Amino acid sequence: MDGLADRVERLRTLLREAAPLLVAFSGGVDSTLLLKLALDEVGPQAILAVTAHGDVHTAEELEAARAAAARLGVRHLVIRTNELAIPGFATNPPERCFLCRSEMYGMLVELAAAEGMATVVDGVNRDDGADYRPGMRAAAALGVRSPLAEAGIGKAEVRELARRSALTNWDLPASPCLASRFPYGEPITAAKLQVVAEGERFLRTLGFSAVRLRHHGDVARIEVPGPEISRAADESVRRAIVKRLRELGYLYVTLDLSGFRSGSLNEVFPPAAGREET
Numbered sequence: 001m002d003g004l005a006d007r008v009e010r011l012r013t014l015l016r017e018a019a020p021l022l023v024a025f026s027g028g029v030d031s032t033l034l035l036k037l038a039l040d041e042v043g044p045q046a047i048l049a050v051t052a053h054g055d056v057h058t059a060e061e062l063e064a065a066r067a068a069a070a071r072l073g074v075r076h077l078v079i080r081t082n083e084l085a086i087p088g089f090a091t092n093p094p095e096r097c098f099l100c101r102s103e104m105y106g107m108l109v110e111l112a113a114a115e116g117m118a119t120v121v122d123g124v125n126r127d128d129g130a131d132y133r134p135g136m137r138a139a140a141a142l143g144v145r146s147p148l149a150e151a152g153i154g155k156a157e158v159r160e161l162a163r164r165s166a167l168t169n170w171d172l173p174a175s176p177c178l179a180s181r182f183p184y185g186e187p188i189t190a191a192k193l194q195v196v197a198e199g200e201r202f203l204r205t206l207g208f209s210a211v212r213l214r215h216h217g218d219v220a221r222i223e224v225p226g227p228e229i230s231r232a233a234d235e236s237v238r239r240a241i242v243k244r245l246r247e248l249g250y251l252y253v254t255l256d257l258s259g260f261r262s263g264s265l266n267e268v269f270p271p272a273a274g275r276e277e278t
Contacts, residue, residue: 004153004157004160004161007151007152007153007157008037008151008153008161010150010151010152011037011147011148011150011151011153012037012040012041014145014147014150014151015037015038015041015042015121015147016041016042018118018119018121018145018147019038019041019042019046019047019118019119020042020046020047020048020116020117020118020119021038021042021046021047021048021117021118021119021120021121022048022049022050022108022111022112022115022117022119022120022121023035023038023047023048023049023050023121023122024050024052024104024105024108024120024121024122024123024144025049025050025051025065025068025069025076025123026051026061026065026123026175027051027061027062027064027065027066027067027068027069027169028123028169028172028174028175029158029159029162029167029169029170029171029172030123030124030125030148030155030158031122031123032068032072032123032162032167032169033123033148033158033161033162033165033167034121034122034123034147034148035047035049035068035069035072035074036072036162036165036167037161038121039072039073039074044073044074044075047074047075048074048075048076048077048111048112048115048117049069049072049074049075049076049077050076050077050078050079050108050111051065051066051069051076051077051078051079052078052079052081052104052107052108053078053079053080053081054080054081054082054083055082055083055084055178055190055193056083056100056177056178056179056193057177057178058178058197058201060201061175062078064169065078066078068167068168068169071168077111079107079108079111081103081104081107083100083103083177083179084188084189084190086099086100086103087099089179089188090187090188090189091185091187092179092182092183092184092185092186092187092188093184093185094134094184095134096134096179096184097133097134097135097138098134098135098137098138100135100177100179101134101135101136101138101139102138102141102142105120105138105139105142105144106142108120108144109142109143109144119145120142120143120144120145121144121145121146121147122139122144122145122146123146123148124136124139124146124148124149125146125148125149125153125154125155125157125158126148126149126152126153126154126155127154127155128146128149129149159171173209173210178193178196178197179193181196181212181213181214181215182196182214182215183214183215183216186215186216186217192215195215195248195249196213196215198248199213199220199244199245199248199250200212200213202241202244202245203222203224203241206232206237206240206241208224208225208228208231208232209224209225209228210223210224210225210260211223211224211260212260213245214256218249218250218251218252219250219251219252219253219254220245220250220252220253220254221254221255221256222241222253222254222255222256223256223258223259223260223261224255224259224260225259225260226258226259226260229255229257229259232255233255238255241253
């Protein structure tokens, strides 16, 4: 992390120059750190945190965002999104994230203008540029800025800075939207999103440090970290998983022996295309 102090100073300068700021706030570690540093630099009077919440998000994520905003003492608004109503989204094309982010960022830009905020910023960091992230094109097209990435701050540095700032979510795993659990081309419906949410909610009660439930029609493909695969395959745990996921409608329940990894559904793309964190 050589030069981190210089990168943080660039970030602080950028935030001051771009204020007043509307922060796209998911409640994850990236946007929480960005919000904390923005508050430190320009104060709560020049900040509005906004969380987009729709069918592709869970109730737990919204509650976490509200709690984090309350701890930081910032004005916080929640806007309702309807991803399934966006033309083309439900067919789940590879450009799904571009369609969704274009709609969401458009709403945030309009809200920023109405609230007197000069700049919309998000929590994209330097490392995100190596992934397949069509949503980043939507942000650029609408003038949304990514201060962490612009300052050259990557994910490991985000977590370290969040730890130093005593942010309680500094070590939480990434939690991308539920639509990322579906292979491209698999139609997305509200009912399917609910099934995935309920399935992952159950899997988290079993104590795994990270989980993904990938929805392949009537097949559930479960990812947990490699060191935790043996526990998932333990007789009692395995039976509990199968029982619950069959109750949710899956005919087959599988455990991915490659283990948990972000972007596994983007492995259909050539390596040069990068991967979106899912």
